[in-house]
Amino acid sequence: MPSPGDAIASRAESPKKQTRLYAEDLTLAYEQAVVATDLSVEIPDGSFTVIIGPNACGKSTLLKALARMLKPKTGGVHLDGKLISSYRSREVARRLGLLPQTSIAPSGITVGDLVARGRYPHQKLLRQWSSEDEAVVTESMKLTGVLELSGRLVDELSGGQRQRVWLAMVLAQQTSILLLDEPTTFLDIAHQVEVLDLCADLHEDKQHTLVAVLHDLNQACRYGTHLIVMRPGGEIAAQGNPSEIITAELVEDVFGLPCRVIDDPETGTPLIVPNARKKRSEDDGPVAVHEHATL
Amino acid sequence: MNPVITGRVLRTRRETLSLRVDGRTFTVCVVTVLALLAVMTVTLTTGEYPLSVGEVLGAVTGAGEGAADFIVNTLRMPRLLTAVLVGAALAASGAILQGLTRNSLGSPDIIGFNNGAATGALTVIIVVGGSMYQVAIGALLGAVITALLIYLFSFTRGVQGFRFVLIGIGLNALALAVNSYLITRANLYDALSAQAWLLGSVNGRGWEHVTAAALALAVLLPLALYHSRALAMMELGDDSAKALGVGVQRSRAVLIVTSVLLAAFATAAAGPIAFVALAAPQLARRLTRSSSPGLVSSALMGALLLAAGDLLIQRMFPTAQLPVGTATGCLGGLYLIWLLASEWRGKARYA
Known part of the structure; x- marks a missing residue:
């Protein structure tokens, strides 16, 4: 069945090779379970790219592949003109930072010590803490507003504070490409906005290229400058500027959710408003929307 | 400006060298070394033939008289050094493995390295009837094979500390069963020497034991130290460690091998x-x-624990020939319980 999303999907066009980070013809799989095939994406330099899609469509898997955490079965991820797999791990970590979905703060560690761990790719056995390390860590903590917390234990912080500490750690890596895997999960709405505002600042003021996996479509449209919309099965349904690609047809096609797309009264970006329950059941029976953990 | 990190930083002027030193860890290490030196001094000077510190020093430097020379260099020193080195090696092995599995039960004596080594040794004693050297080689092989089995069962499908520990506990039970079986199949003489080996003791250890343990430590400890920064990063979870440029797979493999050895x-x-x-x-x-x-702090603590335990059983039960494990169990166990109890009474911050 041809779907409206296909018309604007840029999968057919081959990625422009001059961007710093792009993936070509990826087959992604965990053990035997194939998550995606023939996946090609391009991360425009200087963009705030947001990957969205239904649960278990392979969003996080794609992000992991882009960060070299998952080795693609076929195809390759290119970073700065070379296959990412040809770099040494430390070299990748100096070019590209990743905030995974689950990070463990060692018990009893202070905020400053945790952020300092972000300097690892720049340190050596006998060069453990240079004044540059100190300056970068201080600056990262200042940017994320956690400098005054530096002596506190991470265990004692609130969820929002903790997420800002993790962001500071990734910033201390000093990479201009940042990949964030669901940075807003487990946060209440105010803290979600706080973290996303911070990301937007990093994007605008520091000219960082950001790639984030987000669940909330409206947040994705509001903050993202470039969207990658994935379908279950790891297929790209559309990619491009949110205002240009997000339509009610696309959302219904990808998420199976009848809705209206209006202009966000605050920002003018697309705002997805699900149809009323009654109206939906009249249209085409009940729509099952499962909220399970994503891959 | 307030320092953002804990600990002290030592830097050379042009920063070719900059080191982070945790003050508390440094103090603990110094105190442990002092305590160890005290225990060593007491061990060497007291006993059935009390010696002065001067006499011991004379014997160590080769200027001692016949009796002192014999007592220090043949009887007391090899036994003491074996205890110190074995204690350090065991503790370092435990520290690495506990760090890797992020589980305090992930230590070689719980997950079967020790009993696997015993299986190897018993096989040599009972089935082959080999010499002490062959027994040692059997023990080495036994431990390595046990580790390989755990690795095969637990590491093929991702690394999870808990899984590793559980499989280790299972193999430990298996090794114990095999050991019991081997002893029931042995003749009386073999069974006796097997049982003596199983007790675990530094009694009657000579310089060859010291040399073997020292060589192992000299090679393996620096290797483990080099990879310990990666180990500290793995505390953040494998994904974070990888994202920060840690070669997780390689470091983990190296660390496991050093721990097993x-x-x-x-x-x-x-x-x-x-x-x-x-x-x-x-x-x-x-x-x-x-x-x-x-x-480092663990290795020093292990050396102190074993040396102190051996001193205790030598002086308190001079005729009983108790295995040193009973003493380390008593000393370390009581101390650990006390520490845990006082910790829970205070703030359960580091539990």
Whole structure:
């Protein structure tokens, strides 16, 4: 069945090779379970790219592949003109930072010590803490507003504070490409906005290229400058500027959710408003929307 | 400006060298070394033939008289040094493994390295009827094979500390069963020497044991220290560590191999001594108040624990020939319980 999303999907066009980070013809799989095939994406330099899609469509898997955490079965991820797999791990970590979905703060560690761990790719056995390390860590903590917390234990912080500490750690890596895997999960709405505002600042003021996996479509449209919309099965349904690609047809096609797309009264970006329950059941029976953990 | 990180930073003027030193860890290490030196002095000077410190020093430097020379260099020193080195090796092995599995039960004596080594040794004693050297080689092989089995069963499908520990406990039980079976099949003489080996003791150890343990430590400890920064990063979870440029797979493989070999050499030299590998890193971790056991502080603590335990059983039960494991169990166990109890009474911050 041809779907409206296909018309604007840029999968057919081959990625422009001059961007710093792009993936070509990826087959992604965990053990035997194939998550995606023939996946090609391009991360425009200087963009705030947001990957969205239904649960278990392979969003996080794609992000992991882009960060070299998952080795693609076929195809390759290119970073700065070379296959990412040809770099040494430390070299990748100096070019590209990743905030995974689950990070463990060692018990009893202070905020400053945790952020300092972000300097690892720049340190050596006998060069453990240079004044540059100190300056970068201080600056990262200042940017994320956690400098005054530096002596506190991470265990004692609130969820929002903790997420800002993790962001500071990734910033201390000093990479201009940042990949964030669901940075807003487990946060209440105010803290979600706080973290996303911070990301937007990093994007605008520091000219960082950001790639984030987000669940909330409206947040994705509001903050993202470039969207990658994935379908279950790891297929790209559309990619491009949110205002240009997000339509009610696309959302219904990808998420199976009848809705209206209006202009966000605050920002003018697309705002997805699900149809009323009654109206939906009249249209085409009940729509099952499962909220399970994503891959 | 307030320092953003804890600990002290030592830098050379042009910053070719900059080191982070945790003040508390440093103090703990110094105090442990002093305590160890005290225990060593008492061990060498007291006993059936009391010697003065001067006489001991004379014997050590080769200027001693016949009796003092014999007592120090043939009887007391090899036994003491074996205890110190074996203790350090076991504790370092435990510290690495506990760090890797992020589980304080992930220590070589719990997950079967020691009993696996015993299986190897017993096989040599009972089935082959080999010499002491062959027994040691059997112990080494036993530990390595046990580790390989755990690795095969648990590491093929991702690395999870808990899984590793559980499979280790299973293999430990298996090794124990095999050991019991081997003893029931042995003749009386073999069974006796097997049982003597199983007790785990530094009694009657000579310079060859010291040399073997020292060589193992000299090679393996620096290797482990080099990779311990990666180990500290793995505390953040594998994904974060990888994202920060840690070669997780390689470092983990190297660390597991060093841990197994440290435990294997220690067991080959002194038999399966229980509890040091489990308790010493935990003691060190709690004293240094760090999130995972440090390698150096743990090794020093293990050396102190075993040397002190051996001193205790030598002086308190001179005729009983108790295995040193009983003493380390008592000393370390009581101390650990006390530490845990006082910690819970205070703030349960580092539990």
